Amino acid sequence: MNHHPFREWLVAEDELSSEQDQALKQHLLDCESCRELQTSWKELQVEIKRAVEVPPAAGFVMRWQANLVMYQQVQQKRRGWVTIGVTAMLVISLLVLLMVQVWSLIHAPDAFLAAWFDRLVAVLSIFYSIQNLVHSFSLPGPVYTLAGMVLLFGIVSFMSVLWLATYRKISMARREA
Numbered sequence: 001m002n003h004h005p006f007r008e009w010l011v012a013e014d015e016l017s018s019e020q021d022q023a024l025k026q027h028l029l030d031c032e033s034c035r036e037l038q039t040s041w042k043e044l045q046v047e048i049k050r051a052v053e054v055p056p057a058a059g060f061v062m063r064w065q066a067n068l069v070m071y072q073q074v075q076q077k078r079r080g081w082v083t084i085g086v087t088a089m090l091v092i093s094l095l096v097l098l099m100v101q102v103w104s105l106i107h108a109p110d111a112f113l114a115a116w117f118d119r120l121v122a123v124l125s126i127f128y129s130i131q132n133l134v135h136s137f138s139l140p141g142p143v144y145t146l147a148g149m150v151l152l153f154g155i156v157s158f159m160s161v162l163w164l165a166t167y168r169k170i171s172m173a174r175r176e177a
Contacts, residue, residue, distance in 0.1 A: 003034055010038050076175065 006027045009016055016024065028035050105112045130148075 003031065006031070006034050007037060010034065011041055079174075 005020075006024055009020055009024050028038060101112075
């Protein structure tokens with residue numbers, strides 16, 4: 001027999017609809033288990049109403065607040081150690097990658113120098129392409145190219161400072177909380 005909705009209806013605090021009430025009464029006529037649950041639930045409600053409310057022990061609020069402060073401090077220390085651990089793992093990973101690059105440079109400097117030279121030529125090629133594009137519009141090229149690079153550098157710098165300021169504000173708010 002399916003007791004699921006009926007058991008929930010027996011302990012529900014909300015009023016049942018007339019259809020639900022009729023279905024529950026019909027089910028209780030047929031189901032001994034649900035009748036026992038209904039009886040037990042009514043007895044429990046009577047006991048709860050009869051129970052005396054016990055006030056908390058003296059100093060409970062102060063102890064709870066002190067424990068809360070200690071818990072927050074422990075959580076903050078834990079977050080700090082996790083941050084340090086993740087940062088250390090990132091630094092170690094970057095150092096390993098750097099060591100691999102240095103190792104390849106020591107053992108095969110010609111390939112590294114060729115790749116570096118290729119990147120330098122690519123950057124210069126892009127620079128001269130932009131300069132030629134600016135000249136095609138008959139504008140003074142180096143001024144606009146230089147201004148564009150300064151603007152790009154300024155945007156990147158501004159975003160870095162903004163990120164650092166936001167990170168500091170968030171971390172200070174967590175420390176004060």
